[in-house]
Amino acid sequence: MSTDDFLARFGSPGERQPDPVAAAQQAMRNALPARFYKQAGVLEQNGLFHVALDGRTARTPARKPLAIGSRTVAEALAAEWDRQLERIDPARMPLTRLVNSALDGVEDQQEAVRAEIVRYAGSDALCYRAGEPEALVARQDETWQPILTAVEALIGARFVLAEGIVFAEQSAETLAAVARQVAAIPAPLALAGAHNVMTLTGSAILMLALANGRIDAEAAWEAAHLDEDYQISVWGQDEEAAERRAARRLEYDAAVLLLMKG
Structure with missing residues (x-):
């Protein structure tokens, strides 16, 4: 099978099956x-x-050349392909999947992606605080509040906070300020990375803090998992949950690379 033949088929949906099992x-x-x-x-x-695979340019599922403006990202992509063994496992290629998505999807849907990030900021995880127990309340305030304050200074607007599940509606001015920051994120690679960082952390605020150097990738990851880590400290670690989190971390690392270097 040639490079082009494989990559043209890579990721394409199979025939529809009436029986999901x-x-x-x-x-x-x-x-x-x-x-x-x-x-x-x-x-x-x-x-x-x-x-390039054996000297020939690889292609996305939509048959676009797998060619980008960042040498750093391209080298990371090539390393991901080189790490494949006897079989090619897409599940172990998070960066390739994300770059394919950027080139085949985000490139032509930039405004829709930016709008979704702004909508996410309208119900951001960092704006919803626990009322109890005191230890969790203190952790959230200690970790989240400095990040929130830094992003508010960055955008020149304030976020409304809420306790529990009560909806906190953000002002049009705040969302417009977020939109101005999101508009500055280059497309398609960095924008695709921004979107995935946001969805994996549950927070557009964390994404903006990371993208603008207010925090590093590890701090953003830890802040995103503050509630989960608190529950682990109380009830212990679940093995399956730990495996899912490890898989998400690989996706996150790929997204961070695109956000910062794409």
Whole structure:
């Protein structure tokens, strides 16, 4: 199978199955495709950095060249392809999937993506605080409030806070200020990274703080999981939850790379 043939089919949906159980069983029977290339690398052509498999430019599922303006991201992509063993496992290629999404989707839907980020800020996780227990309230105030204050200074507007599940409506002025910051995020790579950082942390505020250097990636991740970590400290760690969190962290790291270097 050639590079182009594989990448044209990579990620394409299979035939619709009326029985979801049968569909799942069929998916399990479908073996992952064999690695068909010896080496992944980066080629610079016309100001872009192409991910090349055995010297040929790889392509997205929509058959666009896997070529971007960031050497750092291109080298990380090539390393991800090089880490594949006998079989190519898309589940272990979070950066490739995200860049494909950026080039095939975000590129043509920039305004819709920016609007969704602004909508997210309208019900941001950092604006909803616990009323009890005192230990959790204190943790949220200690960790979240400095981040929130930094972002408010950045955008020149204030967020409304709420306790519990009572909805806190943000002002039109605040959301407009957020929109101005979001408009400055380059598309498609950094914008795709911003969107995924936001969804994985549950917070547009954390994304803006990270994107503008107010916090680093580790601090944003820890702030996003403050409530979860508190529950772990009380009840202990669940093995399956820990595995899901580890998988999300790989997705997060890929998103951060695009946000900061894309």
